[in-house]
Amino acid sequence: MNSSSAVENFPKAAVVETRLSGYDLLLHPGLNKGTAFTEEERDTFALHGLLPPHLGTLEDQLERRMKAFDNQTSSFERYNFMRDLQDSNETLFYALITRNVEKFLPIVYTPTVGEGCQRFSETWLKPRGLFISYPNKNRINQMLADARYDKVRCIVVSDGERILGLGDQGAGGMGIPIGKMALYTALAGVHPEHCLPVLLDVGTDNEERLKDPIYIGWRNKRVRGREYDDFVEAFVSAVKSRWPHILLQWEDFAGSNASRLLERYRDQLCTFNDDIQGTAAVATATVLGAVTATGIPMKEQRIGFLGFGSAGIGIANLLLAAMKESGLSDEEAHKQFYAVDRYGLILEGQTGLRPDQARYAKKKSDLKEWTLSNPEQVSLEDVVRNAKLTVLIGVSSQAGAFTEKIVREMAKHTDRPAIFPLSNPTSKSEAAPADLMKWTNGRALIGTGSPFPPAMIDGKAVEFAQTNNSYIFPGLALGILTSRAKRVSDSMIMAAAKALAALSPTQKNKEASLLPPIADSRQVGLKVAEAVGKQAVAEGLSGVSNEKSFERELREYVWEPVYVPYVRLGD
Ligand SMILES: O=C([O-])CC(=O)C(=O)O
Numbered sequence: 200m201n202s203s204s205a206v207e208n209f210p211k212a213a214v215v216e217t218r219l220s221g222y223d224l225l226l227h228p229g230l231n232k233g234t235a236f237t238e239e240e241r242d243t244f245a246l247h248g249l250l251p252p253h254l255g256t257l258e259d260q261l262e263r264r265m266k267a268f269d270n271q272t273s274s275f276e277r278y279n280f281m282r283d284l285q286d287s288n289e290t291l292f293y294a295l296i297t298r299n300v301e302k303f304l305p306i307v308y309t310p311t312v313g314e315g316c317q318r319f320s321e322t323w324l325k326p327r328g329l330f331i332s333y334p335n336k337n338r339i340n341q342m343l344a345d346a347r348y349d350k351v352r353c354i355v356v357s358d359g360e361r362i363l364g365l366g367d368q369g370a371g372g373m374g375i376p377i378g379k380m381a382l383y384t385a386l387a388g389v390h391p392e393h394c395l396p397v398l399l400d401v402g403t404d405n406e407e408r409l410k411d412p413i414y415i416g417w418r419n420k421r422v423r424g425r426e427y428d429d430f431v432e433a434f435v436s437a438v439k440s441r442w443p444h445i446l447l448q449w450e451d452f453a454g455s456n457a458s459r460l461l462e463r464y465r466d467q468l469c470t471f472n473d474d475i476q477g478t479a480a481v482a483t484a485t486v487l488g489a490v491t492a493t494g495i496p497m498k499e500q501r502i503g504f505l506g507f508g509s510a511g512i513g514i515a516n517l518l519l520a521a522m523k524e525s526g527l528s529d530e531e532a533h534k535q536f537y538a539v540d541r542y543g544l545i546l547e548g549q550t551g552l553r554p555d556q557a558r559y560a561k562k563k564s565d566l567k568e569w570t571l572s573n574p575e576q577v578s579l580e581d582v583v584r585n586a587k588l589t590v591l592i593g594v595s596s597q598a599g600a601f602t603e604k605i606v607r608e609m610a611k612h613t614d615r616p617a618i619f620p621l622s623n624p625t626s627k628s629e630a631a632p633a634d635l636m637k638w639t640n641g642r643a644l645i646g647t648g649s650p651f652p653p654a655m656i657d658g659k660a661v662e663f664a665q666t667n668n669s670y671i672f673p674g675l676a677l678g679i680l681t682s683r684a685k686r687v688s689d690s691m692i693m694a695a696a697k698a699l700a701a702l703s704p705t706q707k708n709k710e711a712s713l714l715p716p717i718a719d720s721r722q723v724g725l726k727v728a729e730a731v732g733k734q735a736v737a738e739g740l741s742g743v744s745n746e747k748s749f750e751r752e753l754r755e756y757v758w759e760p761v762y763v764p765y766v767r768l769g770d
């Protein structure tokens with residue numbers, strides 16, 4: 200991959216000034232350097248005796264941590280090991296991840312973070328982020344006021360109700376904002392001090408958690424309706440008054456809340472929903488990669504969805520915009536989409552449809568020529584056969600829903616079926632990529648939500664695109680922060696998608712993976728940030744005066760995990 204101008208010009212190391220010394224300094228995860236404190240710093244900060252005598256370097260600490268990591272025996276142990284390191288020494292934590300993104304991402308993030316949320320109560324030990332629980336609803340301002348949060352510029356917030364495809368995890372959902380913000384820093388160089396993970400604890404409807412004697416959340420059924428809305432409103436308004444320019448990312452809210460809250464707040468502050476917009480951008484980039492690989496123009500792609508909640512709708516809306524850019528009218532573009540949800544193909548007149556789902560409903564008359572096994576409930580298999588889908592997207596959390604029969608049927612009608620089982624974690628994937636390759640004789644173009652190992656096809660290792668919003672949200676956040684954007688527009692999301700699509704290896708080789716390797720995620724983050732910031736400037740949504748100032752801010756901002764010298768501030 201070409202390195203970008205932003206990558207070449209990482210900022211010069213700065214000196215850190217601190218009042219802390221002794222234990223307090225070593226217990227501060229943002230400042231602790233462990234054995235890498237120099238002899239002089241040990242004098243200045245009263246560290247002799249608290250540290251073993253060895254004068255270390257980041258490099259030998261990395262070697263030691265890597266060894267210790269490799270001695271862990273399960274993914275869950277590895278997750279806890281990394282969480283513990285993050286809470287002890289952030290520089291070392293991020294240095295370790297950035298040295299080998301492919302190795303550490305599946306631990307600190309999807310899929311292992313899913314188990315981290317399910318078993319959060321077993322492991323919670325140290326403060327990180329803020330739990331804002333319903334009984335504390337009148338104390339939100341007070342909780343945010345702590346001087347420790349003065350430098351906060353971005354928040355990832357969840358209410359824990361739809362954690363990946365694992366459903367309601369209550370307060371354990373905190374693992375997700377923590378994991379997402381770890382990627383802000385690891386993949387886009389956002390300063391850890393600028394990040395605040397937040398969990399809104401409004402209770403849980405997960406009976407297992409409620410009955411679990413060690414559950415650490417608020418032991419109550421979920422607060423809903425008016426009370427829920429008022430609580431979220433109290434949170435958002437407290438956040439706005441504490442940090443007027445904050446970036447607020449919504450994560451893993453359940454279906455209708457996700458889109459409702461986004462609509463309510465997107466014109467009030469700088470905010471986006473990662474499951475709707477981040478997932479839409481990465482899916483669109485992957486489809487654009489498939490367009491390049493197949494040579495079938497966007498406007499001729501026939502796209503089916505299994506699962507049509509907030510994520511499915513978000514993806515469809517962005518792909519629809521891409522279809523319209525390729526020359527179709529709104530009506531023509533809608534015809535290219537087939538949305539299958541719980542009750543089969545979404546049809547006009549179906550009860551309980553949300554307006555944004557109804558826009559994609561088919562008329563019964565559209566299906567006149569179709570042969571159907573059950574006209575009352577049109578199955579995915581019927582859709583694949585009759586509509587001759589070229590792209591199939593799964594956001595259903597139904598493991599194995601892309602069956603051999605469905606996939607073989609799809610492969611009859613198109614040379615290179617593009618199949619994207621996007622549900623997370625791995626246990627919820629609609630299909631395993633090795634099976635998809637087998638059932639299509641190696642013709643499928645594949646994108647998965649969770650990481651999967653490469654498959655051996657005709658003696659060659661084939662890599663699968665990880666169509667995860669981790670390619671988007673870190674760079675999106677960096678672009679927003681450094682362009683000082685006031686709002687997040689649909690065009691900024693589209694700019695992110697196109698920046699990623701431009702990096703698709705299919706640009707050079709039609710047989711290659713649809714997305715760049717995970718190992719390149721940090722360069723991708725910077726490219727996405729550049730595109731997003733430029734779009735914000737072009738739309739007049741940015742707080743910097745022009746593109747040049749934005750580029751300078753981007754270059755100067757990016758944080759790198761290296762140790763810098765410390766200077767003691769007077770008391
Ligand atoms: O966290 C991930 O891996 C992607 C995502 O947003 C989700 O599945 O909710």
Ligand SMILES: [Mg+2]
Pocket residue numbers: 363450451473474
């Ligand atoms: Mg999510």
